[in-house]
Amino acid sequence: MIWYALFLLVVQNAAAWRYTDDDLMSFMTLPDARAVRFDIETLDRNRTAPGYWFVSPYLHIEPDEPSSEYEQYQIGPHIYDEDGILIWTGSMQFDNRNVFDFKAINSFDNKTYLSMILQYSYDGGERGYGMILNEKYETYRKLPLRTDLGVFDIHEFNVRKDGKSALVTVYLSEEVELTEFGRPNEKTFLEIGGFAEIDTTTAEILYDWKSYNQIPLSETVHYFLDSVIEGPPGWDYVHINSVDKNEAGDYLISMRFTNTLYMVSGLDGKIMWRLNGVNGGDFDSDFLFSKQHDAKFLESSGTHHVISFLNNASDEEFQEETISAALIVEVETGTTPMTARVVKRYNRPDGDLTRLRGNSQVLPNNNMFVCWSQGGYISEHSPEGDVLMIAKFTSPRFSNYRAYKFEFTGRPTIPPDVVASVWGTDETNLVTTIWVSWNGATDVVSYNFYAQASEFDKPIFVGNISKAGFESMFMAAGYVDWVSVEAVDRNGNVMGTSQVKRTRFPDWENVGWSGYSSQPRPQNPSRIFQSVDGFSTDKSIDDSSFASFDGTAEAQNRKTTQTLATTYDAIRSIGGMFALILLLAVMSGIMASYLLIRGWRVHLYQRVPKEESYAEEERLRPDDD
Numbered sequence: 001m002i003w004y005a006l007f008l009l010v011v012q013n014a015a016a017w018r019y020t021d022d023d024l025m026s027f028m029t030l031p032d033a034r035a036v037r038f039d040i041e042t043l044d045r046n047r048t049a050p051g052y053w054f055v056s057p058y059l060h061i062e063p064d065e066p067s068s069e070y071e072q073y074q075i076g077p078h079i080y081d082e083d084g085i086l087i088w089t090g091s092m093q094f095d096n097r098n099v100f101d102f103k104a105i106n107s108f109d110n111k112t113y114l115s116m117i118l119q120y121s122y123d124g125g126e127r128g129y130g131m132i133l134n135e136k137y138e139t140y141r142k143l144p145l146r147t148d149l150g151v152f153d154i155h156e157f158n159v160r161k162d163g164k165s166a167l168v169t170v171y172l173s174e175e176v177e178l179t180e181f182g183r184p185n186e187k188t189f190l191e192i193g194g195f196a197e198i199d200t201t202t203a204e205i206l207y208d209w210k211s212y213n214q215i216p217l218s219e220t221v222h223y224f225l226d227s228v229i230e231g232p233p234g235w236d237y238v239h240i241n242s243v244d245k246n247e248a249g250d251y252l253i254s255m256r257f258t259n260t261l262y263m264v265s266g267l268d269g270k271i272m273w274r275l276n277g278v279n280g281g282d283f284d285s286d287f288l289f290s291k292q293h294d295a296k297f298l299e300s301s302g303t304h305h306v307i308s309f310l311n312n313a314s315d316e317e318f319q320e321e322t323i324s325a326a327l328i329v330e331v332e333t334g335t336t337p338m339t340a341r342v343v344k345r346y347n348r349p350d351g352d353l354t355r356l357r358g359n360s361q362v363l364p365n366n367n368m369f370v371c372w373s374q375g376g377y378i379s380e381h382s383p384e385g386d387v388l389m390i391a392k393f394t395s396p397r398f399s400n401y402r403a404y405k406f407e408f409t410g411r412p413t414i415p416p417d418v419v420a421s422v423w424g425t426d427e428t429n430l431v432t433t434i435w436v437s438w439n440g441a442t443d444v445v446s447y448n449f450y451a452q453a454s455e456f457d458k459p460i461f462v463g464n465i466s467k468a469g470f471e472s473m474f475m476a477a478g479y480v481d482w483v484s485v486e487a488v489d490r491n492g493n494v495m496g497t498s499q500v501k502r503t504r505f506p507d508w509e510n511v512g513w514s515g516y517s518s519q520p521r522p523q524n525p526s527r528i529f530q531s532v533d534g535f536s537t538d539k540s541i542d543d544s545s546f547a548s549f550d551g552t553a554e555a556q557n558r559k560t561t562q563t564l565a566t567t568y569d570a571i572r573s574i575g576g577m578f579a580l581i582l583l584l585a586v587m588s589g590i591m592a593s594y595l596l597i598r599g600w601r602v603h604l605y606q607r608v609p610k611e612e613s614y615a616e617e618e619r620l621r622p623d624d625d
């Protein structure tokens with residue numbers, strides 16, 4: 001025994017030494033899921049845009065080796081509300097795989113869909129997919145990348161507004177001669193950046209483009225004339241990290257290792273212009289940037305373009321400015337020289353640098369929502385630049401590449417999850433606790449709880465509560481079984497009903513059960529609670545029998561009701577007046593013996609007399625008719 005305890009202690013300490021897990025949520029109803037927690041500072045709730053946060057936490061940017069230890073699902077696509085309350089975890093659905101660029105899109109019919117990149121699998125068995133889910137979280141499209149374009153890259157899955165195509169970044173590897181670098185007899189493998197436009201129905205490639213022969217090696221800030229040659233995948237000389245397309249059919253791409261945004265002609269694939277870069281680019285520009293991410297058109301017509309991007313201004317090796325910022329810039333290509341001007345700058349609230357990854361999103365009300373990536377750091381800014389909200393994962397163990405904020409209505413097809421358990425030490429204090437959650441349902445306002453006398457009896461309403469967090473808990477006085485829960489929306493409509501679940505019970509003897517019977521039995525809920533019909537028609541409900549355990553109901557009332565019900569059930573099972581008399585006689589006998597024993601014990605243990613149990617029995621009598 002001692003050895004076992006010691007063993008446990010060692011094991012627990014080893015686990016604690018690795019990390020503590022108070023940075024993760026846990027739920028009775030979804031025991032396999034542990035969602036990452038947020039620390040949130042809301043500076044002005046009145047001005048934040050409506051919507052949910054779309055994040056996909058990861059532990060490592062490469063797929064993790066499947067663990068042989070049991071560990072709950074933690075990473076993958078997640079939706080939270082502005083208070084950091086979990087709305088949906090897709091971790092189980094995607095088997096704890098890394099997911100990137102998870103967001104809501106309005107590209108198909110009039111409903112909001114979800115899009116994301118499912119990363120290639122650890123064993124390489126799957127090359128990854130662009131996934132589109134419907135509002136029920138079912139797969140609507142699962143798009144592979146044509147095999148000659150490599151694995152599905154994690155940077156970008158940009159479903160176009162018309163829903164017909166999506167833009168993705170592409171990484172390819174080729175062996176090239178270093179003639180350009182004045183090393184004609186040498187060859188190195190080169191990671192070539194590119195992009196492709198995929199048909200969202202057929203997964204056909206509608207357009208693809210590669211950096212090699214378009215962007216010379218001399219534009220990279222990552223490799224030099226004397227850089228050592230590499231085997232595959234080779235020099236990552238451009239590192240493409242975003243792609244967007246305008247109405248005219250031209251593409252805006254961001255290359256992190258050339259510090260340049262390029263406009264690529266959709267007609268002939270030629271580079272139309274460069275913003276920034278080793279040679280300064282093609283613009284008269286009033287701002288600097290480097291190691292940028294997520295360049296997107298806010299407007300693009302003719303010679304006028306408004307572009308948003310994240311300027312992290314630093315990376316693993318370099319640091320060009322002292323603070324990362326989301327930028328909105330205006331680019332004019334009809335003038336000589338062409339001009340580029342900063343319209344807005346949103347500095348990282350903690351004044352730090354984002355060295356890796358991130359994105360920026362202009363919201364419908366013109367607020368700026370930024371993901372600074374590491375530690376899940378996100379912020380929302382007013383158009384004037386006021387910081388409205390700052391949040392990050394409680395845990396430094398997790399990161400998030402891109403985060404977004406969108407309005408969304410989730411309608412899961414799976415029913416709400418319910419778990420019920422009963423506890424108590426005797427018939428007077430039995431309590432059934434019911435937990436409920438509904439993974440992915442966005443607009444649940446309250447829950448109705450029901451219990452049944454048996455599988456075939458009709459559900460009896462036992463109470464209702466407002467939704468509280470991802471998981472809500474309700475306590476019903478007594479021992480009820482065959483439990484079910486309805487999820488209710490703002491207008492009182494039932495949105496979904498759980499399956500009927502049996503109530504779990506403990507090993508009564510081991511938890512110190514000391515009731516009349518050797519172990520309690522589930523009670524007929526209609527004896528304790530009003531029936532559903534009764535509830536809605538009969539307005540004169542006795543409060544003591546309405547068991548909403550919201551803290552206002554008096555404990556005494558509950559106890560009384562409970563004891564009453566127990567007695568009723570006992571009487572019913574024996575049947576008839578005779579049984580009642582018999583029962584009263586037996587109870588008096590028990591009472592007498594109890595008093596005797598108690599009297600004796602008072603001498604031995606100096607126990608403080610407790611009057612409660614008499615009072616209980618006294619109150620019972622008038623009702624025993």
Ligand SMILES: *[C@@H]1O[C@H](CO)[C@@H](O)[C@H](O)[C@H]1NC(C)=O
Nearest residue numbers: 042043044045046047048388
């Ligand atoms: C938010 O709006 C409410 C109601 O309009 C107002 O009472 C409150 O002062 C506002 N809070 C802030 C921080 O502006």
Ligand SMILES: *[C@@H]1O[C@H](CO)[C@@H](O)[C@H](O)[C@H]1NC(C)=O
Nearest residue numbers: 106107108109110111112163
């Ligand atoms: C989308 O909504 C518009 C306007 O409300 C309507 O005209 C159109 O028929 C809807 N389309 C679909 C596919 O439901």
Ligand SMILES: *[C@@H]1O[C@H](CO)[C@@H](O)[C@H](O)[C@H]1NC(C)=O
Nearest residue numbers: 291312314315355356357358
């Ligand atoms: C910052 O630069 C690093 C280094 O390349 C890059 O990985 C990262 O994505 C950049 N982050 C931002 C926010 O630009």
Ligand SMILES: *[C@@H]1O[C@H](CO)[C@@H](O)[C@H](O)[C@H]1NC(C)=O
Nearest residue numbers: 445446447463464465466467
């Ligand atoms: C519980 O149901 C009653 C009757 O429908 C309703 O008036 C009350 O608002 C509900 N309470 C909660 C917390 O939903």
